[in-house]
Amino acid sequence: MKTISDIAKMAGVAKSTVSRYLNGGSVSETTKKKLENVIKETGYIPNTFAQSLKAKKPNIIGTIIPRLDSYATTQTLIGIDEELRKLNHQMLISNSSQDLEREIENMYEMARQKVAGIILLATQITNAHLEAFEKVDIPVLLVGQEHKGVYSIIHNDYDAAYDMGKYVLEKGHRRIAFLGVTEKDIAVGVKRKAGFKRAIQEVDGVNVRFYETTFKIDDAIAISSTIIDEFKPSVLVCATDNIALGAMKAAYLKGVRIPEELSITGFGGYEITEIIHPALTTAKFYYQDAGRMAAQSMIQLINYEEIEPLIFSKYKIIEKESVDNL
Amino acid sequence: MKTISDIAKMAGVAKSTVSRYLNGGSVSETTKKKLENVIKETGYIPNTFAQSLKAKKPNIIGTIIPRLDSYATTQTLIGIDEELRKLNHQMLISNSSQDLEREIENMYEMARQKVAGIILLATQITNAHLEAFEKVDIPVLLVGQEHKGVYSIIHNDYDAAYDMGKYVLEKGHRRIAFLGVTEKDIAVGVKRKAGFKRAIQEVDGVNVRFYETTFKIDDAIAISSTIIDEFKPSVLVCATDNIALGAMKAAYLKGVRIPEELSITGFGGYEITEIIHPALTTAKFYYQDAGRMAAQSMIQLINYEEIEPLIFSKYKIIEKESVDNL
């Protein structure tokens, strides 16, 4: 691999001249031509490490994700990536495979690589996280979860769940199962349940039961099957679209018709929910938008601009065919 | 931000001693303790750029992807990421958003960032690609497409399509529509069609028509609807699972029952194909495996070991409910 010195030597000029040429400084036409040729011939590519060592502000934003095989994650990444590119910044992705320790390690690793800031698609915030936020000494922005003292962009889980609760009640459902996830996940496990609960509490005569599962479709299939047998709800409100897909599969396997015998709802608004039949009624979150907002906010943070500590991304109840009007 | 000099000064030792401590060299117990404390207090994080400038072999492998919102892509990435981690290497992802020029730029950008090698989840290989492969002067490995003179890992599209063709023929189908994609995509557009065609040619009395669509579900819905009206095939062989999902949606919208009135098959083996009903018969590709193989091959390449120029990833016809036995 050629270095700037090689190029300088070959062109018969000083390193600094090459550097100036590369960075658009003032260079005479003749040396410009010479350099152009030498660089083309050699296929010279500057070493970013050496550049960054001297350079001004780094322009790489680190994004840490819990997993890659999730619609919400990839959509958010697309939003971040596109917006950062517009703002002349680069995105570095690091996957922690749902391992909280690895997530922490990744933060330190990124700090070492001198990213300008870190966007964390968060699931849980532990003390080790808070300590890392302090130590890395660069802006950190959470997406999907909020935490006191940390800039956060969240989906409006509570309101969305409240609206979803109201919606199924309006459709006449009174025997309702809610299939949620662990409360360690504040956004999905706590907020969606709480918003839904509040809607239920505003109405009398509702028979509601709460269940818990994981984010995995297979687990959702299994427990949904049990719920259908045990409780026979008229509607099954699922905390994510994937859980809802599992519930639909369970219903199908048991020969229970949707929505005639069982209504099902989700949260997320994954593309697939519109393609399947019956299409799924769900609370759609705008992940790409949230990603774009995250990118913008991060750029503001690294420029020392003030931003809101807590930003809500919007949502919408998408009414499809999976809920029966009783 | 503290540097190694600051730490050295604070601990009253030389920079080299700090460096040795950090890299597990021999350091006395006392200075070890001292350093430990100073580093903990200051939250010192070494600058990777400076490290890499000196360092031996870089351990970052660049992966360039055409898009993020694709099951095949994310699964392949997971495989690469996991395997690289095992082999003590890091993955850097760069998304080209289906823009071939950006793909090329990303290659040069990665070379500049001194990645050890580049894994390209390829769609098309142009001359500009070949030129970039030369210039970056580091190992390049294609996944999903093959090209003479370039190390490639491909799914066995041809054989899979041949098997799929045989399968639908065995099920008694003789009025067959094949819904493919542009031939610019050698793997999906050319190979899957060619393998299928060969199977068809081995049997007499088959009425087959070939159609073309994009990778987008919406386009597949539209054209499938036309195919159903115009040609009334007994089976619609789709070049990807997403296209098949679109076809299923089209059938549903028209009230055509699957598989009784129309059989449908796909390629890919996306998770969702098992969840929907009827579950989709498809040629499953093992994307995570392919990703793992890519990671292993890349590590061999950067260590100057010999590898096969063309490696096939395996596949399997997954028989589900979407094909009728006539």
Place this chain on the structure above:
DNA sequence: CTGAAAGCGCTTACAG
């Protein structure tokens, strides 16, 4: 075990 020094490949004032 420890330190002084050279060097990795760049950039950036500073002279000329």
Place this chain on the structure above:
DNA sequence: CTGAAAGCGCTTACAG
């Protein structure tokens, strides 16, 4: 417009 020199934050022989 151009070059010599210092320096970015590390690592790595080489002495001691």
